[in-house]
Amino acid sequence: MPNKLFLIFIFTKLLSFETFAQSKQQYDISIAGISIGEMTAEKKPQGEEVMYQLKSNVSFWFFGKINLEYQTLSVYKNNKLIRSDVNSSTNKGDFKSKIRYNTDQYDVKATNYKFELDTAYTRPLFFSSVSFFFDEPVNVNEFIAESYGIISPIKKVKDYYEVQVNGNTNRYYYIDGKLDRAVMEFPIKNYVVKRKK
Secondary structure, eight states: OHHHHHHHHHHHHHHHHHHHHOEEEEEEEEETTEEEEEEEEEEEEETTEEEEEEEEEEEEESSSEEEEEEEEEEEEETTEEEEEEEEEEETTEEEEEEEEEETTEEEEEEEETTEEEEEEEOSOOOOBGGGGGTSOOTTOOEEEETTTTEEEEEEEETTEEEEEETTEEEEEEEETTEEEEEEEOOSSSOEEEEEOO
């Protein structure tokens, strides 16, 4: 009997570890109810670090056909962001952004469509764009948008969280602590990132 209890205990611990060890979520991306692509959000521990990855592939019409492949890879250690790389590849051009924590500051170099930033931040950062996909920002006041390298406040409004990045307002909606959908401002029409059931 003790052996059976021990095996049950070990099995339960392994299951809980697997749940913690890796988390993967799928999202549909749509404009005006029409699907334009998909996104995968993944969280994986690697030793003392935790890796967050977003990948999306979309295709839409904006004064011509736009094809976009987007990837964010952000790494945290002791709950603090230590590095991030964003790569977006489009048929209209490619863009990259990089954040590195070096001793006592973040070095930020970001390029995006009609946008460039080269700066440094000296305060620690504990929440970024990828974090929204895994953690509801309860009592979180600010975050950094990896693709722009901009630190912005997080505001709770009714049943969603609102942020502004480079003039765009985005809203994040949660159900039972999990991101259900995000409404992202876009020049022609807002697009929606919706969690797949």
